[in-house]
Amino acid sequence: MIALSQFCQLLKGNGIDFFAGVPDSLLSSFSQYLEKSASKEQHVITANEGNAVALALGHHLATASTPLVYMQNSGLGNAYNPLVSLADPEVYSIPMVLLIGWRGQPGVKDEPQHKKQGAITLSTLEAMGIPYLQLNANTENISDCINELIKKAKTDSRPVAIVVSKSTFLNDMVETTSPPKKTPLFTREKAIELIVNSLPKNAKVVCTTGMASRELFELREQQSQPHNNDFLTVGGMGHASQIALGLAMYDSNDIVCIDGDGAALMHMGSLAINGHSQLSNFKHIVLNNGCHDSVGGQATLSKKIELTNVAKSCGYHFSVKVTSQTELNNVLPNLFASSLPAFLEVVIDRGHRRDLSRPTETPLQCKLAFMGC
Numbered sequence: 001m002i003a004l005s006q007f008c009q010l011l012k013g014n015g016i017d018f019f020a021g022v023p024d025s026l027l028s029s030f031s032q033y034l035e036k037s038a039s040k041e042q043h044v045i046t047a048n049e050g051n052a053v054a055l056a057l058g059h060h061l062a063t064a065s066t067p068l069v070y071m072q073n074s075g076l077g078n079a080y081n082p083l084v085s086l087a088d089p090e091v092y093s094i095p096m097v098l099l100i101g102w103r104g105q106p107g108v109k110d111e112p113q114h115k116k117q118g119a120i121t122l123s124t125l126e127a128m129g130i131p132y133l134q135l136n137a138n139t140e141n142i143s144d145c146i147n148e149l150i151k152k153a154k155t156d157s158r159p160v161a162i163v164v165s166k167s168t169f170l171n172d173m174v175e176t177t178s179p180p181k182k183t184p185l186f187t188r189e190k191a192i193e194l195i196v197n198s199l200p201k202n203a204k205v206v207c208t209t210g211m212a213s214r215e216l217f218e219l220r221e222q223q224s225q226p227h228n229n230d231f232l233t234v235g236g237m238g239h240a241s242q243i244a245l246g247l248a249m250y251d252s253n254d255i256v257c258i259d260g261d262g263a264a265l266m267h268m269g270s271l272a273i274n275g276h277s278q279l280s281n282f283k284h285i286v287l288n289n290g291c292h293d294s295v296g297g298q299a300t301l302s303k304k305i306e307l308t309n310v311a312k313s314c315g316y317h318f319s320v321k322v323t324s325q326t327e328l329n330n331v332l333p334n335l336f337a338s339s340l341p342a343f344l345e346v347v348i349d350r351g352h353r354r355d356l357s358r359p360t361e362t363p364l365q366c367k368l369a370f371m372g373c
């Protein structure tokens with residue numbers, strides 16, 4: 001494994017001191033390092049990966065330095081446009097280092113949603129003309145390789161990428177034994193249970209990326225309920241509410257989107273489209289734990305903004321925030337009774353069970369069951 005301290009030292013030695021990105025579980029130790037050592041002028045967790053590239057670009061314009069943008073490879077799609085139509089050497093020619101967590105790497109066991117993205121990660125970078133270095137626990141001469149790659153970014157004034165395999169970094173910098181946490185008061189899992197138990201008859205659920213979908217799947221198993229009313233947005237983070245809207249337009253049942261705060265922020269423009277849809281059967285619930293809990297708990301800004309005001313401004317007719325189980329139970333009937341698009345923010349604690357299982361049905365099986373095929 002590569003000591004995180006050595007890697008960070010190499011970045012520092014190359015003058016890299018500005019970071020923007022969306023967290024990834026493979027890079028969670030790097031996120032912890034940034035949390036500990038970078039000031040808020042040096043590190044921004046952005047809403048999506050394209051934003052991170054744009055922010056880094058702006059940073060370069062202001063300082064002429066070479067920033068680092070980190071992401072999971074599933075975020076490459078979000079980053080693609082500003083990379084090829086702005087940062088590319090044929091346009092503004094901006095030096096930056098992309099640090100990309102390689103989920104779904106061929107030969108490494110991973111979830112179905114990561115397979116394709118993992119298989120095409122290197123060829124996508126090649127098609128984009130982005131020189132890259134693969135970093136894994138066995139990479140030799142990492143100093144030379146990284147120094148050379150960053151030199152290329154600077155001399156050619158272009159984006160370059162470091163593609164990081166699973167279990168590459170040895171976290172030798174951050175205290176890994178966290179202090180004993182108090183038992184969470186109101187978990188995402190509990191919120192999902194209360195929502196599911198109050199769903200109107202025939203309601204369909206579109207659930208967001210990450211642990212929420214795993215928790216929903218497990219809950220249905222525990223309650224011996226079928227999965228055919230649930231669509232799990234296992235990939236495409238941030239798109240659950242538009243999937244729900246697409247459904248709600250042509251399915252008269254109640255369509256309930258269970259969203260995450262990080263996901264809702266990632267493509268917040270969707271709220272305007274949802275809110276103005278005028279659909280009585282569209283219900284949007286954001287479970288706000290103020291962080292990207294599924295990939296390491298890195299902070300979002302969602303507890304610092306009034307999501308209910310955003311939703312109201314975006315045209316949602318009903319927009320309410322609750323902070324306890326009792327409030328949630330009380331408000332759910334009103335949410336479901338709303339005759340225009342309705343929004344509910346549920347403030348919850350961070351954290352999830354370590355022994356949470358994974359969906360045992362394939363995405364294709366789930367889709368067919370959901371569509372009643």
Ligand SMILES: Cc1ncc(C[n+]2csc(CCOP(=O)(O)OP(=O)(O)O)c2C)c(N)n1
Binds near residue numbers: 023261263
């Ligand atoms: C485009 C994209 N970027 C990053 C990820 C990695 N990822 C998976 S879940 C997740 C966090 C989601 O946070 P939030 O919506 O707040 O839900 P929580 O995990 O807190 O329940 C991230 C960043 C991804 N799947 N897709």
